[in-house]
Amino acid sequence: MSNNQPVGVFDSGVGGLTVAREIMRQMPDERIVYFGDTARVPYGTKSQGTVLRFVRQIVSFLETHDVKAIVVACNTASAYALETIEREIDLPIIGVIKPGARTAVRATRNRRIGVIATDATINSGMYTRFIQSIDPDVAVFGKACPLFVPLVEEGMLHDFVTEEIANRYLKDLKTQNIDTLILGCTHYPLLRSLIGKCMGDSVTLVNPAYETAIGLKAMLAEHDLLAAPERHDLPPRHRFYVSDGAEKFEIFANSILPYDIRKTQVVDIEGY
Amino acid sequence: MSNNQPVGVFDSGVGGLTVAREIMRQMPDERIVYFGDTARVPYGTKSQGTVLRFVRQIVSFLETHDVKAIVVACNTASAYALETIEREIDLPIIGVIKPGARTAVRATRNRRIGVIATDATINSGMYTRFIQSIDPDVAVFGKACPLFVPLVEEGMLHDFVTEEIANRYLKDLKTQNIDTLILGCTHYPLLRSLIGKCMGDSVTLVNPAYETAIGLKAMLAEHDLLAAPERHDLPPRHRFYVSDGAEKFEIFANSILPYDIRKTQVVDIEGY
Numbered sequence: 044m045s046n047n048q049p050v051g052v053f054d055s056g057v058g059g060l061t062v063a064r065e066i067m068r069q070m071p072d073e074r075i076v077y078f079g080d081t082a083r084v085p086y087g088t089k090s091q092g093t094v095l096r097f098v099r100q101i102v103s104f105l106e107t108h109d110v111k112a113i114v115v116a117c118n119t120a121s122a123y124a125l126e127t128i129e130r131e132i133d134l135p136i137i138g139v140i141k142p143g144a145r146t147a148v149r150a151t152r153n154r155r156i157g158v159i160a161t162d163a164t165i166n167s168g169m170y171t172r173f174i175q176s177i178d179p180d181v182a183v184f185g186k187a188c189p190l191f192v193p194l195v196e197e198g199m200l201h202d203f204v205t206e207e208i209a210n211r212y213l214k215d216l217k218t219q220n221i222d223t224l225i226l227g228c229t230h231y232p233l234l235r236s237l238i239g240k241c242m243g244d245s246v247t248l249v250n251p252a253y254e255t256a257i258g259l260k261a262m263l264a265e266h267d268l269l270a271a272p273e274r275h276d277l278p279p280r281h282r283f284y285v286s287d288g289a290e291k292f293e294i295f296a297n298s299i300l301p302y303d304i305r306k307t308q309v310v311d312i313e314g315y
Numbered sequence: 316m317s318n319n320q321p322v323g324v325f326d327s328g329v330g331g332l333t334v335a336r337e338i339m340r341q342m343p344d345e346r347i348v349y350f351g352d353t354a355r356v357p358y359g360t361k362s363q364g365t366v367l368r369f370v371r372q373i374v375s376f377l378e379t380h381d382v383k384a385i386v387v388a389c390n391t392a393s394a395y396a397l398e399t400i401e402r403e404i405d406l407p408i409i410g411v412i413k414p415g416a417r418t419a420v421r422a423t424r425n426r427r428i429g430v431i432a433t434d435a436t437i438n439s440g441m442y443t444r445f446i447q448s449i450d451p452d453v454a455v456f457g458k459a460c461p462l463f464v465p466l467v468e469e470g471m472l473h474d475f476v477t478e479e480i481a482n483r484y485l486k487d488l489k490t491q492n493i494d495t496l497i498l499g500c501t502h503y504p505l506l507r508s509l510i511g512k513c514m515g516d517s518v519t520l521v522n523p524a525y526e527t528a529i530g531l532k533a534m535l536a537e538h539d540l541l542a543a544p545e546r547h548d549l550p551p552r553h554r555f556y557v558s559d560g561a562e563k564f565e566i567f568a569n570s571i572l573p574y575d576i577r578k579t580q581v582v583d584i585e586g587y
Contacts, residue, residue, distance in 0.1 A: 082365045083355050088468075093354045093559040193465040196360075204479055287365045313585045 045271035049074040049282070050259070051105035052114040055097075056084035057295045058192075058229030059116030062139065064300055065256040066114070067281070072270040073263075075281040076108045080312060082286035085192055086119040087161025087228065094163065098124035102132060103315040104284075111268045114259055115139065118160055118227050118251075122167035135262050140164075142258045143225050143251030144173035150247045151223040154181045157216040157246075159238075160227030162187040170227060184219045188212045188228075195230045201237065209234070209241045217242065225249045233299075283307040317543035321346040321554070322531070323377035324386040327369075328356035329567045330464075330501030331388030334411065336572055337528040338386070339553070344542040345535075347553040348380045352584060354558035357464055358391040359433025359500065366435065370396035374404060375587040376556075383540045386531055387411065390432055390499050390523075394439035407534050412436075414530045415497050415523030416445035422519045423495040426453045429488040429518075431510075432499030434459040442499060456491045460484045460500075467502045473509065481506070481513045489514065497521045505571075555579040 052063050056079050063077050078101055080086075086094050098120050105113055112135040115121045115128075121138030129136055147156045158170045164187075171183040190208050199205045216224065224246050226232050232250045239248055263269045281304070285292045289307040297303050324335050328351050335349050350373055352358075358366050370392050377385055384407040387393045387400075393410030401408055419428045430442040436459075443455040462480050471477045488496065496518050498504050504522045511520055535541045553576070557564045561579040569575050 082361060088560075089354060090559050190465055190469060193462055197462055204476055207476055287362050288360075 046111050046268045047074070047270050048109050048111040049076045050112050050114060051076050051078070051108065051110035052116050053078040053080070053101050053105065053120075054117040054229060055080050055086040055119065057081070057292060060296055060299055061229050061232050061250075062114060062116035062252040062255055063281075065252040066259060067301065069256040070260055070270075072273050074270070076105060076110055077281065077283045078104060078310070079283075079285045079292055081288050081292060082312065085161070086117060087163045087192065088189065089163065091123040091163075091167075094120055094123040095127060098128060099131075100312050100315040102128055104310060104312060106132075106134075107315075108282075110134065112136065112259070112263060112266075114255065116229060116255070118229065119163040122164045122169040135266050135268070137255065137258050137262055139229070139251040139255050140169050140227075141173050142254035143227065143249060144170055145177065146251065146254040147223050147225050147249045148174055148177045148181060150249060151181065153220065153222045154178070155219060155221045155223075156181055156183050157219065157221040157224040158183060158185045158227045159188050159191075159212065159216075159224065159231060160185070161192070162189055164227055170225060184216055184221060186212055186216055188231075191234060192228065192230050195233050200233055205234065206237055206241070209237055213238070213241050221246060223247045223249060225251065227251070284310045286310055286312040318383050318540040319346070319542050320381050320383040321348045322384050322386060322535075323348050323350070323380065323382035324388050325350040325352070325373050325377065325392075326389040326501060327352050327358040327391065329353070329564060332568055332571055333501050333504050333522075334386060334388035334524040334527055335553075337524040338531060339573065341528040342532055342542075344545050346542070348377060348382055349553065349555045350376060350582070351555075351557045351564060353560050353564055354584065357433070358389060359435045359464065360461065361435065363395040363435075363439075366392060366395040367399060369584075370400060371403075372584050372587040374400055376582060376584060378404075378406075379587075380554075382406065384408065384531070384535060384538070386527065388501060388527070390501065391435040394436045394441040407538050407540070409527065409530050409534055411501070411523040411527045412441050412499075413445050414526035415499065415521055416442055417449065418523065418526040419495050419497050419521045420446055420449045420453060422521060423453065425492065425494045426450070427491060427493045427495075428453055428455050429491065429493040429496040430455060430457045430499045431460050431463075431484065431488075431496065431503060432457070433464070434461055436499055442497060456488055456493060458484055458488055460503075463506060464500065464502045467505050472505055477506065478509055478513070481509055485510070485513050493518060495519045495521060497523065499523070556582045558582055558584040
């Protein structure tokens, strides 16, 4: 049995493309409908009620595209909205926090894990909760890094200012003797080399995107929803939607996806 | 003749409070209904269509409060939406760009004016247009400073990182021999001392908030809408609304307004 309906993937903006990229790599037969909420980005500084309202609208939009499953490719939305949405819809749905937590618990040797993320994700305490539901003896140290997203969006990936900011944010984590650090915001993998340099070789960096794609594959298999193999000589048939700034989105997307996208459409998301 | 209805003042978030503060100083009899669109902040990276839609909703909300006039206390909204909204409503309405442009033209001696603002405000070209409609011989040099807003929101007002970023953003303007610089985003007056240090004593910094309050007074007088004197021994009767995060808003507001505010209400702005 197979199912060639698309998988819905969404984020507050462009960060979730790091997750979409991983799904494309691991599951080349799956089609993706991606939505980036660029009119209301960022989510990481907003309240749970507001993020939940935004996510409900996006899920309604994705449902009009007949998706067979949904990937919440945003840590803040996973932290604030996933548990509620799971109860409200019939579709299989997966976020990035559980997969990230699982990988980190497998990676740690000394049972001391750090998490860097937005204010919202850290305040939600979800990484700590999931990690300690797997292994209650793991100590979790969280740190919000609110300037990382604007610095990434300014393209300052290899800049001494970003390094200085990273050193400040990560200073406390370095004294906590962690051996594993979760990059708990989909923008942060783009700062991977700089964060790695700051933390040193003894700390394993976990990017939840990789494990999320593995989790999606398992979830689709469990529901008999994996796509039938496609002819890979044809161009991929993914679709991209945003709530604002299609052109800017495409420039960013084309810098990180393995092929060029065109014709991103703008959606009036508040109407869903 | 007088009119004690409130004046509506709005911004994408907290920045417009620098304008509200100036109105409170110059016109202590006027009551303000302030709205900050904290659920959808920032506006400065978004498109004109999106900003216009947001502004229409906010104007509808303010109209339900029976305001007698509206102040667009946000440069991006003034640049992208004011001219359209002026045609759509009957209320007197004023933005921050014309007053800022007017002050700058009065201040310059060598007719070389710099403008720093968000991407959106710079791209709109509105400061250049207004300045040159007053004096076509003035040369205008614009520079977008996208990291200033997140740095202000992180409270890094007197930090060497902010100084380094300011030096980069302002480097080109310093070689243009400007003698006047417009702080074209309502957050930027909070970086005034740092920007002043970077530009040097020979450059006059223009904060449009001051002149906007003067412009509001003239506009209300012209329409016979000035408030009757109130008893100043009573506490001010301003009201504050946001689309998200009332508590965070109040902390910021109480750090810059001359008295403490309480009971900021959250509004579902998408419903207007």
